[in-house]
Amino acid sequence: MKFFTNHALDIKSFNYWTLAIHTNQSYLGRVICYLNTYKENISDLKQEEYLELLEIIKAYQNAITKLWNPDWWNYAQLGNTTPHLHFHFIPRYKDIRFFEGEKFIDELWGKNYAPAPERPEDKNLNEKIRLAILRALE
Numbered sequence: 001m002k003f004f005t006n007h008a009l010d011i012k013s014f015n016y017w018t019l020a021i022h023t024n025q026s027y028l029g030r031v032i033c034y035l036n037t038y039k040e041n042i043s044d045l046k047q048e049e050y051l052e053l054l055e056i057i058k059a060y061q062n063a064i065t066k067l068w069n070p071d072w073w074n075y076a077q078l079g080n081t082t083p084h085l086h087f088h089f090i091p092r093y094k095d096i097r098f099f100e101g102e103k104f105i106d107e108l109w110g111k112n113y114a115p116a117p118e119r120p121e122d123k124n125l126n127e128k129i130r131l132a133i134l135r136a137l138e
Contacts, residue, residue, distance in 0.1 A: 011133050014052055017049070018033070021133070024121065026117040029068055029070070029091045030088065033086060039084075045085075057075075059137055060089055062136075070093055071109075073091060075087055092109060
């Protein structure tokens with residue numbers, strides 16, 4: 001089974017992982033980080049895959065902090081509906097953030113991020129968020 005085939009959502013590919021924009025931006029800057037090869041269990045990661053993941057998390061946090069200065073970070077790896085090993089990186093915001101004239105409110109601040117509030121997908125806005133993250137990573 002193939003997962004993560006919409007490469008238009010990809011922000012940046014690394015040796016072992018790819019960072020991609022999440023289509024639901026109810027949490028501004030939310031991304032998915034998926035393994036470039038198919039594995040289902042975190043315990044199957046090779047050391048170099050795990051170490052690169054840690055470097056990506058650091059780079060992602062630095063980029064998102066430059067852009068929107070989150071107040072907290074959530075990370076999730078579940079695999080219940082998509083077994084291909086991937087992580088959700090979810091910046092959390094105590095106060096309203098604005099980007100490209102749009103308002104982003106973390107409706108679940110201080111609570112579990114899931115289920116995420118639905119925000120209608122805006123492909124144009126998501127592309128601007130994707131490009132902003134890409135530039136901030138460089």
